[in-house]
Amino acid sequence: xxxxxxxxxxxxxxxxxxxxxxxxxxxxxxxxxxxxxxxxxxxxxxxxxxxxxxxxxxxxxxxxxxxxxxxxxxxxxxxxxxxxxxxxxxxxxxxxxxxxxxxxxxxxxxxxxxxxxxxxxxxxxxxxxxxxxxxxxxxxxxxxxxxxxxxxxxxxxxxxxxxxxxxxxxxxxxxxxxxxxxxxxxxxxxxxxxxxxxxxxx
Numbered sequence: 001x002x003x004x005x006x007x008x009x010x011x012x013x014x015x016x017x018x019x020x021x022x023x024x025x026x027x028x029x030x031x032x033x034x035x036x037x038x039x040x041x042x043x044x045x046x047x048x049x050x051x052x053x054x055x056x057x058x059x060x061x062x063x064x065x066x067x068x069x070x071x072x073x074x075x076x077x078x079x080x081x082x083x084x085x086x087x088x089x090x091x092x093x094x095x096x097x098x099x100x101x102x103x104x105x106x107x108x109x110x111x112x113x114x115x116x117x118x119x120x121x122x123x124x125x126x127x128x129x130x131x132x133x134x135x136x137x138x139x140x141x142x143x144x145x146x147x148x149x150x151x152x153x154x155x156x157x158x159x160x161x162x163x164x165x166x167x168x169x170x171x172x173x174x175x176x177x178x179x180x181x182x183x184x185x186x187x188x189x190x191x192x193x194x195x196x197x198x199x200x201x202x
Contacts, residue, residue: 014048014052014055014061014065016045016048016065019061019062019065020041022062022066022139022140023040023041023044023065023066023069024037024038024041025135025139025140026066026069026070026132026135026136026140027040027041027044027069027073029123029128029131029132029135030069030070030073030128030131030132031073032124040069040072040073041069043072044065044068044069044072047068047072048064048065048068051068060146060149062140062142062146063142063146063147063149063150066136066140066142066150067149067150067152070132070150070151118173119173122169122172122173123135123169125172126165126168126169126172129161129165130161130164130165130168130169131165132151133147133151133158133161133162133165134162134165134166134169136150136151137162144158144159144162147162
């Protein structure tokens, strides 16, 4: 699906299919309900079509779409306050986005799937503020500036919030006794590969 300005003006087009998986994962983190997540993504695409005429050529399409989705979600929260249904998070898109070269080793593939499930379970236990920033940074690989735009907060807030979220997640993973490779996924900025297990040593 490709978004183009309705007026036909010389505006950049957006290939939404490139972002659908990430938008769905983010929507699922916010809503924790598969049907609501699908509705959020659909509404995001519809609103993006209507707003294409206001999108600048130098705009970041990915962060723009994530911002639209987040605004829709919080507008809905203001309209109805219900306890969200807890469901399994499909953060990896069935492993497609995090595929590792473990095809030659069935045991490694099995261990990898177990670790991914443990990470998803740990993320589910985080507050929504921590869940969303982990997804945006660790899974969608948005920059700090892009996350600040999506969350509509200062850059310093993004950094401190992410640090707290990573710390909470590492604590949860430590309790689950995850392998170092899974802890590595949520290592703090500046940590080298060889130090990813330091937070679980104690």
